[in-house]
Amino acid sequence: MRAGCFPVGALGWLRGALAALVLAAALTATLVPSPAFADDDENLVNPQQRPDSSFIYDTSIAALGSADAYYDNQTVQVVGEVIGDSIREGLDNRHKWITLAANEKDSTSTVSVSMTAEQAAKIDTYGKYGTTGTKLQVRGTFHLVCTEHEGLTDLHADIVTVVEKGKHHEDEFDVNAFVPGAIATALGLALMGVFYYLRERQR
Known part of the structure; x- marks a missing residue:
């Protein structure tokens, strides 16, 4: 070899x-x-996780206002301004109702939210004239026709997070806001003077 x-x-x-x-x-x-x-x-991957709660659907309050059966009993997450006031749910004072308004300026949609008293305590301001309410992010189950609350369309909160604290707005004096009224008053006085002048000439 x-x-x-x-x-x-x-x-x-x-x-x-x-x-x-x-x-x-x-x-x-x-x-x-x-x-x-x-x-x-x-x-x-959790194989025991139910299909109807597998995902969090980031949506808007305006979308919930026109929601169909697709959203019913689904987990959703919305952001909105707290307006009005809180209302006690039941007699035990353990749960409260609040109203969330849509963030979009061109939308007037609202949604009723049921949450615990501890979650509602995070709200520092309720929106009204001259006041911007606390902005909340709420995650929970949306019910198109809630069997627990006599068929009300509502959102049962699981997690409530403060996005932005509320604030009060001081009314500012704006001189320009009086200009149209002053012009209209001056024209009215001028027309009234012309009317009396013409009436006196006809005598």
Whole structure:
């Protein structure tokens, strides 16, 4: 046998060993999770999670105002301004009703929200004339026709977060607001003077 040459049997054995190593490496990569995701709980799938609560639907109060059956009993998340006042729900004073108004300037939609008294205590200001109410982000279950509250369309809050505190607005004196009224008064007086002048000439 010349130097540098392998017997045919040894060459076949070497190829078989290399194939076995490649197969073992492939199986190891398949069975062992990647270190980047092995301890990441956020990537785990919970097979017991119900389909109707698998996702959080970021939506608007205006959309809920014209909602159809698609939104019924779904988990939704909305942001709005608290207006009006809180109303006690039941006799135990453990839950309260509040009203959330849409953030969009061109929308007047509102939604009634049922929340615990502890959640309602986060509200520092209720919106009214001259006052901007607390802005809340509310996550909960939307009911198109709530069986617990006599068919009312409402939102049962699970998580309530303050986005922005309320504030009061001082009325500012604006001189320009009186200009149209002053012009109208001056024209009225001028026309009245012309009327009396013409009437006196006809005598």
